[in-house]
Amino acid sequence: MIEMTESAAATTNKLVASDVDVYYGNFRAIKSASLAMKAQKVTALIGPSGCGKSTFLRALDRMHDLTPGARVEGQILLDGEDIYGPDADPVVIRHRIGMVFQRPNPFPKTIFENVIYGPRIHGERNRTKLQEIAEHALRGAALWDEVKDRMQRSALDLSGGQQQRLCIARAIALNPEVLLMDEPASALDPIATSKIEDLIGELKEHYTVVIVTHSMQQAARISDDTAFFHLGEIVEVGPTSRIFTHPKEKRTEDYITGRFG
Amino acid sequence: MAAVTTIAPRSVSATGSVRNRRIADMTATVVLWVMASSIIVMLAAFIIYMVYLGWSALTPSFIFGVPQETTAGGGIGPEIYNSFYILILTLVFTVPIAVAAGIYLQEYSQPGRFRGVVQFSAESLATIPSVVMGLFGLLVFVYLFKWHFTALGGALTLTLLNLPALMRVTQEALSSVPDTLREASMGMGGTKWQTITRVVLPSAIGRMTTGVVLIAGRIFGETAALIFTAGLSVPYNNPYSLSPWRPAETLAVHLWYSHSESIVPDVARIGNGSALVLLIMVLLFNLSARIVGRQLTKRFTGRAE
Amino acid sequence: MIAVQARRSHRTERIAVIGLRLAAGFVIIAMAALLLYLAWEGTKTFYVDKFPLWKFLFTTSFDPDNKQVGAGVFIVGTITVTLFAILVGGPFGIAVGVFLSEIAPRRMTQVLKPAIEVMVGIPSVVYGWLGLTLLVPLIRTRTSSPSGFGLAAAGIVLAIMILPTVITLSEDAFRSLPGSLKEGSLALGATRFQTIVRVLLPSASSGLAVALILGIARAIGETLAIQMVIGNATQLPLGIFSPTAALTTEIVTDMPGATEGTLLEHALFSMAFLLLLIAMLLIVFVRLALRKRT
Numbered sequence: 134m135i136e137m138t139e140s141a142a143a144t145t146n147k148l149v150a151s152d153v154d155v156y157y158g159n160f161r162a163i164k165s166a167s168l169a170m171k172a173q174k175v176t177a178l179i180g181p182s183g184c185g186k187s188t189f190l191r192a193l194d195r196m197h198d199l200t201p202g203a204r205v206e207g208q209i210l211l212d213g214e215d216i217y218g219p220d221a222d223p224v225v226i227r228h229r230i231g232m233v234f235q236r237p238n239p240f241p242k243t244i245f246e247n248v249i250y251g252p253r254i255h256g257e258r259n260r261t262k263l264q265e266i267a268e269h270a271l272r273g274a275a276l277w278d279e280v281k282d283r284m285q286r287s288a289l290d291l292s293g294g295q296q297q298r299l300c301i302a303r304a305i306a307l308n309p310e311v312l313l314m315d316e317p318a319s320a321l322d323p324i325a326t327s328k329i330e331d332l333i334g335e336l337k338e339h340y341t342v343v344i345v346t347h348s349m350q351q352a353a354r355i356s357d358d359t360a361f362f363h364l365g366e367i368v369e370v371g372p373t374s375r376i377f378t379h380p381k382e383k384r385t386e387d388y389i390t391g392r393f394g
Numbered sequence: 395m396a397a398v399t400t401i402a403p404r405s406v407s408a409t410g411s412v413r414n415r416r417i418a419d420m421t422a423t424v425v426l427w428v429m430a431s432s433i434i435v436m437l438a439a440f441i442i443y444m445v446y447l448g449w450s451a452l453t454p455s456f457i458f459g460v461p462q463e464t465t466a467g468g469g470i471g472p473e474i475y476n477s478f479y480i481l482i483l484t485l486v487f488t489v490p491i492a493v494a495a496g497i498y499l500q501e502y503s504q505p506g507r508f509r510g511v512v513q514f515s516a517e518s519l520a521t522i523p524s525v526v527m528g529l530f531g532l533l534v535f536v537y538l539f540k541w542h543f544t545a546l547g548g549a550l551t552l553t554l555l556n557l558p559a560l561m562r563v564t565q566e567a568l569s570s571v572p573d574t575l576r577e578a579s580m581g582m583g584g585t586k587w588q589t590i591t592r593v594v595l596p597s598a599i600g601r602m603t604t605g606v607v608l609i610a611g612r613i614f615g616e617t618a619a620l621i622f623t624a625g626l627s628v629p630y631n632n633p634y635s636l637s638p639w640r641p642a643e644t645l646a647v648h649l650w651y652s653h654s655e656s657i658v659p660d661v662a663r664i665g666n667g668s669a670l671v672l673l674i675m676v677l678l679f680n681l682s683a684r685i686v687g688r689q690l691t692k693r694f695t696g697r698a699e
Numbered sequence: 700m701i702a703v704q705a706r707r708s709h710r711t712e713r714i715a716v717i718g719l720r721l722a723a724g725f726v727i728i729a730m731a732a733l734l735l736y737l738a739w740e741g742t743k744t745f746y747v748d749k750f751p752l753w754k755f756l757f758t759t760s761f762d763p764d765n766k767q768v769g770a771g772v773f774i775v776g777t778i779t780v781t782l783f784a785i786l787v788g789g790p791f792g793i794a795v796g797v798f799l800s801e802i803a804p805r806r807m808t809q810v811l812k813p814a815i816e817v818m819v820g821i822p823s824v825v826y827g828w829l830g831l832t833l834l835v836p837l838i839r840t841r842t843s844s845p846s847g848f849g850l851a852a853a854g855i856v857l858a859i860m861i862l863p864t865v866i867t868l869s870e871d872a873f874r875s876l877p878g879s880l881k882e883g884s885l886a887l888g889a890t891r892f893q894t895i896v897r898v899l900l901p902s903a904s905s906g907l908a909v910a911l912i913l914g915i916a917r918a919i920g921e922t923l924a925i926q927m928v929i930g931n932a933t934q935l936p937l938g939i940f941s942p943t944a945a946l947t948t949e950i951v952t953d954m955p956g957a958t959e960g961t962l963l964e965h966a967l968f969s970m971a972f973l974l975l976l977i978a979m980l981l982i983v984f985v986r987l988a989l990r991k992r993t
Contacts, residue, residue, distance in 0.1 A: 154823065199885060224412055227888035234886075238879035241902050251887040256411040300883070305889065419890040426798040429791060431810055431863070437814050440821075440829060447832070461940050488792070500715060503723070512723045514982070515730035521978040522733070525921030529954070529971045530733050531738055537959060554729050561726070583705075587712040615822020618922040618947075622954060649824045650923055653831060655955075669828045676820045680813075684863030 139313055146312055147172040147341040148193060148230075153207035155188050155197065162188045164365045166207075170311075170358075175333060177352035181388065186345045187235075187315050189362065193343065194230040197225040211311070228255055230311040231304035236320050237296035239288035239303075243250040244280050247288045247299055251307040259285065266306050273339070274302035275332050277287030294325025301332065305340070312336060314344040318351070330355050349389060353377050361385045416634055429495045441673065447453035457671070459650065466660040467482035470668055472633035476545065478676075480624060481613050483638060489606065493558050496564025501590055520523025520558035522616040528604050530558040531623035543625025551623045552616055556609055563605030568597035600691025604683045611679030612698065615647040615672060627650050645672055709873045734975070741972030744768065744965040747844050755969060761933050768966035771975075772933055776850075776945040780925060781918040783854030788861045789911050795862075796910070797871025797895055801881075819863045827927035832854040835928055844940035846932035851939045856924050863912040868913060872906025873899060908988040921973070922947040946970045 148170040155163035163185050170176045180188040189198075195216060197203040209216050216226050228251075232279055239247050249257075249265045257263060267284070271277040276298040280291070297317060304312060314333070318326040333355050336342055346352050352359055352373065359376045362383075363370045369376065369385045380386045457470020495512070503509040531551030535541050579589040588636050627642035632640075643651070649668040652661050726918040744750050750768055758769030783861070799808060830852055839847030880902055900907070930942020931952050950967050957964040 146788070170834040194886065196886065199882070222416070223414060224415065224888050224890055227886055234879065234882065236879060238877070238883040238884065240880060240898055250884070250889075250897070254415075254887065254889045254893050303883075303887065406947075413813040415890050415893065422892040425803060426802060430795050430803065430807070433795065434810060434814050436859075437818060438857055440941045443829075443833065444825075479881050480792060491722045491725055492775045494719045495726055497731075498716075498719035498723045508723075512726055515727045517982050517985075518979050519726070519730055519733075519918050521920070521982055523922060523947055523978065525920075525922040525950050526732075526737070526783060526971045526974050527851060529950065529968060530737060532954075533968075534732075539772075540784045554733075557726060557729070587715045592745055611820045612822075615820075615824065617822065617824045618951060621951065626955070646822050649828060650927070652827065665828060665832075668827050672822055672825055676822065676825075677817065679821050680817055683988045 144171045144174065146170065147209075147212065149210045150189075150193070151208045151210070152207060153189070153192060153205065155185075155192050155205040156206070157200070158202045162194070162365055164363075166367045167204070168367060168370060170341060170361050172341050173337055173339070174357040175337050175344060175355055177356035177359045178343065178345045178362060179347070179349060179352050179359060179388075182347065184362040185365040186362045188191075189367075190232075190313050190315055190343065190345050190363075194227050194232055195313070196232065198223055227235045228307055229309055230313060231307060231309035232313045233300050233304055233315065233317050237293060237300050239291070239296050239299050241275045241287065241289055243285050244288050244291070244299060245284040248302050248306050251303060255307070265329070267302075267314045270302040270306035271326050273305050273336070275328065275335075276302055292325075294321050294328060295328065297321060297325070298332070301336075302327075305336070310341060311340050314342065316345050316347060319347065326351075349377070361388060363388070399559070399646075418696045442674050444666075444670050445570070448666035448668075450471050451622075451667030452670065457614055461628070461664075462658055464658060466658055468658060468664060470645055470648060470664070470671065472628040473643055473645040473648045473650055473668075473672070475634050476624070476628065477542055477614055477644040477646065479638075480545055480642060480644055482615050482618070483545060484552040485610065487549060487553040488560055488620055491553070492560035493602070495557070495562050495655065496561040496570065497590060499561070500568040501586065501594070516561055519554065520562075522555075524555055524616065528619035528622040530554075531619060532561050535623055540662075541639065543623065543627075543641040544552045544639050545615050545624055546638035548620045548642060548644075549638070550623030551619050552613055555619055556613060559609050559612075560606065563602060563609065564598075567601035567605065568594060570601060594630040596694040599694050600687045603690050604687030607679055607683035607686060611683070613678050614644075614679065617650055620644055620647050621650070626655075644676075701794060732985055736738060736749060737972045737975055740965070740968040742969070744969045746963070748962050750858065750962070750966075755966070759935055761966075763961070763963035766962065768969075770949075770966065770970055772944070772950045773944055773957055773970065774973075775935055776943045777919060777947070779850060779943075780853050780914055780929070780945055783850065783917055784857035784861055784912065784918045787854065788858035789867060789914060790859070791911065792862050792865025792914065793847045793869045793907055795866045797873060797899070799866070799870045800873035801891070801895060801899070815863045815866055818859075819820055823860065823921060824927075825926040826856055826860055827924035828879075830924060830928040836840065836942065842940060846930065847942045847943065848928055849942045850929070850936045853925040853929040853945075856928055857918050859922055860924060861917045865910050865914040865916050868910035869903075872903040875906065876902055905988050905991045909985050909990075912981055912985050912988060916978065919977060919981075920947065922951055926951050930981060946974055 138323055140233050144170040144371060150166055150168045153166045154161060154165060166189055168176070178190065180186050190256065191197055192205050193209060205217060211226070211229065215221065238248065245267055248270050249263045252263060252266050257266070268277060271280060276295060277279045279295060288296065291299060297320070301317070321329065330351065333342060344356065356370065356373045359373045360367050362378065368381045376385065377389060380389060436658035455467070456469045457474070458471040459467070460472055461470065462668050499509065499512065528551060531547055535547030535550065536543065541547055573594050573598060576589055579593045580586070584592070624644065624647070625646060627641050628643050629635055629640045645668055649665060649672065650663045652668065658664070707858065744755060745752050755768060755770050756774065757771050758766045759771040759775070760769045761772055803811065834852050834855060835847035837847070838844050838849075838852055844851070876899060880898055881889060881894055884898045886889070889897070925945060926948035929944060929948055931944050932942040933944055934941070936943040950970055951964060952965050958969060
């Protein structure tokens, strides 16, 4: 059942998952998950470890294609088109839906090369254009001022927090419509974490953000809607403020009040 | 800030430039498949060719007969015998030294000058061309010690040649044993040496044996180092001599000799037969290496691999 | 009682460690002996026979009976044959290494890897014999080469022989890359081919360099396989099909007939010493390449 927000504002659904199952071999990791993720809003996926939030997230940009034996069933619509349809091409989908991983994974190349990797592989050759894209993306990731004088240095020389913002810049250089973030700050120190959180607040003006987080405080701070996962199912979905103050399901309440997880 | 963006596609299906990239991707995949398959095809072709040519030569008189210098009808019996003889003799020397050095490097030595020099020496020994090693053997055993061509000289030369490989096998086998086993033994008051002999080595013995058998296969086919140390002939009056102090032409050397220097009229037959026998031996070594290794692991540790 | 047992164990341990150390030390001694002894015999050409070093290395007239031992011919021969082999076998080997690491399904790997192991096990004489009976007649009948023996035959045989080395080391290099690199590239919408070319190959470059260097080392040191097909003519390789000779093949061809103490014998030992130095140099290169990784 898809729950719509109470707000009457004309918010459209960017990404809609209906009855999604994810199988690893015979193991059903995600059971009948349905979720509407609204355009230019932040949707947070919370739940105890191992409950399937990352598995669900990866289904959204067809990253399970990389895992032999993994199978996704159900429907995931991006602007109304099924990304698992017969004509759908993962390469195109991953242009429109970007992902930032838990651990920063910059390529062993220069900062510049990292940022413009996406546009370049999708065909952009014009050097000037690429430089503009790079600057724009790095500004969007709040990294420009720190690296503008060392774009030709190795990305691996950056600190953990900077590397993660570089990965965010790399993702937004493609101007995706949706940005998936899998616990982006969990490998970072508190200062870097708060920078990333501020950044997400800015990012949602341009992109639809879906973020997996194990920190409820983080979810409460930055997201508009929240979905609570438990044992592979979406137990409850709703506006963040309501989920955290008046959860409808007992399991949700138990998790939020810290009784487990 | 003006929106500077790449034009993102509006649908989910492949268009234009994406299709080109897809085609490039598929072409590359096909090319790689062809390249990989060609290796398998080539190997199969070699094996079939050798069997086809050499099968008819494998008569008992060939396999057990003695070689002829000038007439047709020679056999390779003594050469096969010598191949095994030198193999065993080489292993007798190589295994104790290499295993000991390997144990030392893996279990005892601390990073430092001694260890660094040992490793560099081993790496260098490993890269030395076998013909250079053969010349060294020539210098030491044939000239200096005045032994002239001997099986012993050949075996000692091959020992030097195979030390690094067997050391590496030992080290890798030892490192595959989890530290928890060592901790358990030492925790009960065992000394390091006891731990190694009673716990670590038995666990590692499967892998080590596999490695030894594979190296044995290489020793069996060794030629360049033996030409100058073990010689190109067998003792005329006692071709199956048990003594190491005599020339010992091996099968591999014989194959080379028959195509370079030999003047007998049936060179082709001898060559084909020798090549086939060598191939069969190599395949046997390869096969048994895996089987023996697995059996030993089961016996000594009670579990398969 | 326990104390006695403990003391005995400790003494066994001490003796054992001494034995192990001796074995390790033996390796050093062996290497040192090799270096010294080959240097001793290999430099006799220069200080006993008084043949100049520069002439040995750079002139191509090799005629021991007339007091000329310019090894330039063989040095060039070694270089060209090795170059041929690595230019053919290098890219091929890396490609198959990529295939094994990134593309091959399990069943293909189960066939291909044992095949490569068998290829490693085949003795070099057998490769030489195969070259002799299969490749040389093929070249003779299909091309302008009159005999079939020559640079091309040797190069092809050598390329096949170094393939397993390059393949296995390349595959290792790719497998040791963190999976997050590949994930990151694919998540940005790259195809697998783009990921391999733009991310994996550059990232594995130091491992691939090691694969190529060790392939070169194998090629330089290979003796019998090429000796049986290269033609063993003391002349520079003027064309791709011309018979020629390399350092290793020359040693094997002429040493059996060389008498101790003659100029020829000294020159051959000088060549062996040269090969030894090249081998050690390659080890240094490998270490440099590995250091670049960190």
